[in-house]
Amino acid sequence: MKTICVLISGSGTNLQALIDACANGTIPDTRIGLVVSNRSAAYGLERARIAGIATFTQTLKSHKDAGKTRADFDADLASSIRAEFAKNTNNAALDLIVLAGFMHILSPVFLAAFETTPIINLHPALPGQFDGANAIGRAYEAFQAGVVSETGVMVHRVIAEVDRGDVVLVERVPILASDTLESLEQRIHEVEHGIIVRGALAILTL
Ligand SMILES: Nc1nc2c(c(=O)[nH]1)N[C@@H](CN(C=O)c1ccc(C(=O)N[C@@H](CCC(=O)O)C(=O)O)cc1)CN2
Ligand SMILES: NCC(=O)N[C@@H]1O[C@H](COP(=O)([O-])[O-])[C@@H](O)[C@H]1O
Secondary structure: OEEEEEEEOOOOHHHHHHHHHHHHOOOOOEEEEEEEEOOOOOHHHHHHHHOOOOEEEOOHHHHHHOOOOHHHHHHHHHHHHHHHHHHHHOOOOOOEEEEOOOOOOOOHHHHHHOOOOOEEEEEOOOOOOOOOOOHHHHHHHHHHOOOOOEEEEEEEEOOOOOOOOOEEEEEEEEOOOOOOHHHHHHHHHHHHHHHHHHHHHHHHOO
């Protein structure tokens, strides 16, 4: 049995895709041992609770209010993940960390704490294009400006440089002249829900 940890910040539709894939065997012999959010209002936390998955929340605001730095946040996040994961999985091995819409840039402090655990991220852009937040909106604007003719979604390994880790999987997504930002977002989200499952499976079966 493989055991994974999923980090989220929002609605958790990609988390739900992973929950469903583990439940229906698309990702065989695998369970999600812990869901972690940096936002207490993330609906993905409710999705986890409905699925009977342990959750943990740590917000940057709470650390800043306590006079702590981003480095403190990342160090505390790493140690909390290890402790909460062990507590909720009976000390299972942590086989994979998946960033599923996790909107916090992880520092080398965090990455060093998990140097033997693969960490992957879902990013709604093609490699080398639109790194960072709001990638879909920037791709849409670039299309309107005639700079790009398509966009995509990738799953990549997480390194210190944001969205520049080795690509695990990538899928191109067309942008249509008739597209609104909302229709493009919908098309991209549908691709995300598949590629995040295939990306996790690719790493778990190495
Ligand atoms: N070290 C890494 N950390 C993260 C990566 C990565 O590749 N390396 N991927 C991101 C996910 N992501 C894009 O895929 C991303 C998310 C958020 C941001 C960002 O600018 N975050 C701001 C806060 C934004 C907010 O709270 O709304 C910040 O961290 O200050 C950039 C890229 C996850 N982390
Ligand atoms: N840089 C990463 C990034 O921008 N991720 C974005 O966060 C959303 C999370 O949705 P979800 O909470 O419904 O899974 C995803 O749709 C993805 O586009």
